[in-house]
Each structure stands twice: as C-alpha cells, then as structure tokens.
Amino acid sequence: MGIQDLVRRRLDSRTRGILEVARGIRDKLVRDSGLNASIHTLWDIGMMDLSVPARSLLDIMALLDPERIQKDLLVGDHGEESLLFLNSTEQAQFKRMIRNLSGRKLIGIREPERDCDEGSYNIHRVLQQKIQLDLDSCGNLDSVMAKATRLVRKRFPQAPRTRGPAPQKDKQLCRKYMPHVFGLLQAFTELNYTFPAMKNSKEMADLFYDAGFYIWDSNATEHEALALFDAAETILNSEWVDTDTQHLRRADIYCISGLIRYSLGCQERNESFRRLKLALVIRKHVYDTMDPYDRDAHVLLENAATDYCTALLNRYEFGETEDILEQCLSRYREWGPEDELPSEYSKCYYSMGLIRLCQGRLDDAIHHLQRSVDLLGRFSGKKAGGRYWNHYFMLACAIREKGDFYTALDMRQEIHTARIEQLGEHSNATILSTYAVAEMFMHLGHLQNAT
Numbered sequence: 504m505g506i507q508d509l510v511r512r513r514l515d516s517r518t519r520g521i522l523e524v525a526r527g528i529r530d531k532l533v534r535d536s537g538l539n540a541s542i543h544t545l546w547d548i549g550m551m552d553l554s555v556p557a558r559s560l561l562d563i564m565a566l567l568d569p570e571r572i573q574k575d576l577l578v579g580d581h582g583e584e585s586l587l588f589l590n591s592t593e594q595a596q597f598k599r600m601i602r603n604l605s606g607r608k609l610i611g612i613r614e615p616e617r618d619c620d621e622g623s624y625n626i627h628r629v630l631q632q633k634i635q636l637d638l639d640s641c642g643n644l645d646s647v648m649a650k651a652t653r654l655v656r657k658r659f660p661q662a663p664r665t666r667g668p669a670p671q672k673d674k675q676l677c678r679k680y681m682p683h684v685f686g687l688l689q690a691f692t693e694l695n696y697t698f699p700a701m702k703n704s705k706e707m708a709d710l711f712y713d714a715g716f717y718i719w720d721s722n723a724t725e726h727e728a729l730a731l732f733d734a735a736e737t738i739l740n741s742e743w744v745d746t747d748t749q750h751l752r753r754a755d756i757y758c759i760s761g762l763i764r765y766s767l768g769c770q771e772r773n774e775s776f777r778r779l780k781l782a783l784v785i786r787k788h789v790y791d792t793m794d795p796y797d798r799d800a801h802v803l804l805e806n807a808a809t810d811y812c813t814a815l816l817n818r819y820e821f822g823e824t825e826d827i828l829e830q831c832l833s834r835y836r837e838w839g840p841e842d843e844l845p846s847e848y849s850k851c852y853y854s855m856g857l858i859r860l861c862q863g864r865l866d867d868a869i870h871h872l873q874r875s876v877d878l879l880g881r882f883s884g885k886k887a888g889g890r891y892w893n894h895y896f897m898l899a900c901a902i903r904e905k906g907d908f909y910t911a912l913d914m915r916q917e918i919h920t921a922r923i924e925q926l927g928e929h930s931n932a933t934i935l936s937t938y939a940v941a942e943m944f945m946h947l948g949h950l951q952n953a954t
Contacts, residue, residue, distance in 0.1 A: 546630055549607035556588040557600040559650075561609060562643065564626050565634035566651040566690045568682035571613065574621040576658055576683065585650055635690055636697075644694065645702040648687075652707045655683045661709075662716035665802045666758075667846045668883045669720050677717045684714040685727075688734055695737075703738040705752075711735040712755055721889060725763050725931065732760040750785050754803070757782035758810050765813055766931075776814040783807040802838075802847065805831045809850045821858050828855050845882040849875045853894050856901065865905045872898040885921065889932065892918050892925075896936070903943070912943040 550558065564572055578597055581590045588596065601624070604610045611625045638644040659680045660673035669677075688711065695701055715731035736756050761778030764771035786800075786807040793800050808827050815824040832851050841848045856871035876898055879891040896918050903911035919936040926933050944953035 543633065546609065546633065549609050550634075553603065553607075554600070556596065557603045559588065559647075560600050561604055561626075562634060562638060562647045563651045563654065564610065564624065565631040565638075566648065566687055567655070568686045569626045569628050569631055571623045571625065571682070573623045573679070576654055576680065579654075579657060583653065585646065586653065589654075635694060648690070648694075648701070648707070649704060652687060652704060652710060655680060655687060656706055656710050659684060659710060659713060660717075662713045662720075662755075664799050665846075666716070666755075666806060669717060674717065674721070677714070681714060681717075684710060684731070687711075688731060691734060692730075703741045705738070708735040708738040708752065711738070712752060716755075716759060719759050719763060721925075725767060729760060729763055732756050732763075736760075751789065754782045754785035754789075754807070757785070758807060762810060762813065765817070772814070772817055776817070779807075779811045779814045783811045798838075801834075805834050806847065806850070809847075809854060812854045816854065816857055816861070819861070821862065824854065825858055828858075841878060842882075845878045849878040849890075849894070852878070853897070857897065860897070860901050860904070865901060868901045869898065869905065872901055889925070892921055892932070896939070899939075908943065908947055912940070912947065915939045915943055 550561070553561065560577070563577070567576075577589050578591050578594075579589070581587060587593075601610075601612065605612050605624075609626070609630065613623045613625060615622045635644075638647055658676065660669075660676050663669060687707070691703075691707065695703075711731045712735045715728040715735070718728040718731070719725075736753070739753055739756075757778040761775045761782060764778065765775040783804075786804040789800050790804045809831055812824045812827050815827075828851050832848075835844050835847050835851065838844060852871045852875035856868045856875060859865070859868035859871060872894065875894045876891065879894060883891060885891055895914065899911050899914035899918065902914065915936065919933070919940050922930065922933040922936050941953045944950070
C-alpha cells in the first residue's frame with residue numbers, strides 16, 4: 504500500500520498495532536545504530552525531568568536538520584501561542600533551555616563561524632528518530648510537526664507566483680534553510696507511513712512545493728524536487744486538507760512535476776503528459792470563473808499552455824503545438840514587450856525553436872532558440888538557473904545539425920564546464936553534456952579527446 508493510500512485511511516484512534524510497530528522500530532534503532540543501549544537509557548533519563556519549554560524545543564529540533572539548527576530559525580518575533588516560549592523577548596528563558604539540553608548531552612552547541620552568525624546547534628540523528636517515535640505515543644506528533652513547519656515557513660521564501668526567475672536573495676535563504684525542509688520531508692515520509700492518522704497541513708504542502716520549485720529553478724537534482732512535489736500532493740490528497748480550495752496549488756505541482764518527469768526520459772512521458780494536461784484544465788477553469796479579472800491567473804494559464812506544448816511535441820503534434828504557441832505569443836504582445844515578460848517570451852521561442860528543429864527548418868530553429876537564450880541571458884544571467892543552459896544546449900544542437908561543428912563543440916564545452924560548476928559531475932544534465940562533448944569529438948575524428 505502506497506503512502507497516498509495510507510494517508511487516505513481514516514483511523515478513529517491510535518491502535519495497539521501501530522504502537523507495536525513503533526516499539527519494534529525503536530528496538531531496531533537500538534540494534535542497528537551501533538550505539539550501546541546504555542546511551543539510549545541515558546537519553547531517556549536526560550529527557551525525564553526536562554521543563555515543558557525545554558522538552559518542546561527538543562521535540563522541534565528532532566524534526567529539523569540535525570547538523571546545523573540556526574538560532575535565528577528558532578528565535579524570532581513569534582505571535583503564535585504555541586511558539587511564545589521562543590519569542591525574541593524571552594532570551595533568558597531560551598538560554599536556560601539551551602544550557603539544560605546541552606548539559607544533559609541531548610544537543611551540541613556550535614560556535615559562530617562568522618561575526619554575523621549567532622551560532623547554531625546539533626542533535627544526534629538516532630536521538631532524533633527516537634524522539635520522533637516517542638512523539639506519537641504521547642499524542643504530541645501533530646502539534647510538534649505544526650510548530651517545526653511554522654518555524655521553517657517563516658524563514659523559507661515563497662516561490663514566485665507566476666514561476667518567473669527567483670530573486671538572488673531568496674536563493675540565498677533557500678540554501679541556508681533547505682536542509683530543514685528535507686528534515687521535515689524525511690520525518691513526514693517516515694512518520695506518515697508509521698502513523699497514517701497523523702494530521703497534515705496546507706502550510707506543509709506549500710512549504711514542500713516552494714522548496715521543490717527552487718530546486719527545479721536551479722536545475723539541481725530532479726529526484727529531490729519530485730520527492731517534495733509528491734509529498735505536497737500526498738498532503739493535498741489527505742483527509743485533513745480541504746481539497747476544494749487547493750486546486751491552484753495542485754496545478755502548480757502538476758506543471759513542474761510534469762516538466763521534471765518529461766526530462767527523466769521516455770518511461771515518464773505518459774505521466775508527464777497527464778499532469779501537464781490536468782494543469783492546463785485547472786488553469787482554464789480558474790480563468791473562466793475568476794471575478795474580478797486577475798492578470799497573474801491569466802499569465803499562469805498561458806504558461807500552462809506552453810508547458811503543455813512540451814508534451815505535445817513529444818507526440819509530434821506540431822500543428823496543434825504551433826497554434827497554441829501563436830496564441831500565447833499574441834497574448835504576450837498585448838501585455839507588453841519582451842523586456843517586461845522575458846520568461847514568458849523565452850519559453851515560447853524555445854518551444855517554437857524545437858518545432859522548427861524537428862521539421863528540419865534549421866535557420867528558423869536557430870533564430871527562435873537564439874532569441875530564447877538572449878532573453879534568459881539578459882534577465883536571468885548564466886548563473887541564475889539551469890534553464891539558460893538547457894536552452895543554450897538545444898541551440899548548440901541546432902547549430903550542430905546546421906553543420907557548424909566547431910561552433911557547436913565550443914558551445915557544448917562551455918555548457919559542460921558550467922554544469923560541472925553548478926551541478927557537479929553526477930547530475931543528469933552534466934552526464935548528458937559529457938556525452939554531447941564526446942559525440943562532437945568523435946564526429947570530428949578526435950577519438951583521443953572523445954575518450
């Protein structure tokens with residue numbers, strides 16, 4: 504039974520069988536962690552007489568990244584009743600909690616690495632798992648998940664509504680707090696399986712979507728982004744979230760997860776087509792029923808149409824694809840010039856370039872792809888994300904088909920260098936670039952360079 508099916512099951516109470524599973528997992532942790540059982544006993548003793556605020560803080564830490572839990576993530580201008588004990592006005596109480604937890608060896612204190620750094624804390628991974636399994640037995644799992652999610656949500660930036668390029672300052676915040684999102688994702692995945700009656704929140708679904716967007720926007724690991732999108736979708740499918748009000752977020756998830764699945768290869772193309780078509784249907788419904796007029800909703804509809812064109816291209820539906828793109832371009836021209844809508848125009852030019860490339864109209868393909876690359880370069884920059892290099896890669900392919908082999912080789916080498924720098928040697932995009940460079944060397948007869 505999948506996670507989605509488990510989430511949909513309605514349980515009236517915590518059953519004895521689930522608790523037995525939890526105890527079995529806890530016992531397995533002791534056996535497999537490599538730690539002596541006495542360490543777990545010491546942890547139990549250390550947590551026994553903690554004050555309520557200190558225990559609440561420790562429970563929250565058990566759901567975050569264990570290596571670096573920043574003080575500024577925990578302490579802030581919190582107005583929520585459940586987080587008042589972490590309000591910035593309660594500095595004396597916070598220091599007592601940290602001394603109490605660190606004195607009992609439940610957490611560690613990391614010294615500031617820079618003058619502007621307030622310091623951070625760490626916690627043993629096995630202790631985290633132990634606390635997570637204990638939370639449900641005492642009925643605190645839902646509330647602690649909500650607290651941890653709220654703290655991360657306050658720091659983690661929201662994705663741009665129309666999926667335009669993310670501001671650089673937001674990307675810096677993403678890098679700082681992304682490990683905590685993955686901490687919540689891991690806890691959600693494991694605990695949701697063990698305790699399917701765990702309540703889920705729209706706020707967590709939104710957080711997972713935003714994190715997945717920034718990973719996709721930076722062209723990082725596709726599978727990590729998909730894990731976040733799938734978790735967000737699972738939450739929206741659960742009985743704890745009002746699905747009638749979540750169609751907009753569902754369309755966001757379908758759009759980007761559909762594009763990612765398209766990039767993963769032929770085995771995912773049918774699912775990609777299904778998701779991109781559903782996203783377009785949802786966007787069309789929102790547009791048809793909106794009152795008053797919402798420009799962003801209209802932009803999202805046109806964006807969904809251009810995304811859908813990606814799936815149509817894979818089915819060689821060039822006529823329908825070209826009609827949709829012409830309609831989108833006509834709408835964009837009504838709204839403003841390329842300088843005002845660079846992302847929207849760029850996507851249209853890119854898809855039109857692919858059509859011309861498949862049709863063998865190489866001059867037109869190069870023209871459209873070059874315009875797409877120029878727009879992304881001017882308004883996003885080469886280091887702003889992976890879309891620039893994806894579009895540049897297809898431009899290099901068109902130039903190679905045109906017969907300008909040495910120019911194509913130079914471009915592919917530039918792309919390869921950039922992808923190693925930004926994504927590392929083992930990402931799918933870098934591996935594809937490595938093959939593309941080697942293919943050019945082989946075609947030109949430079950076999951030694953190709954190997």
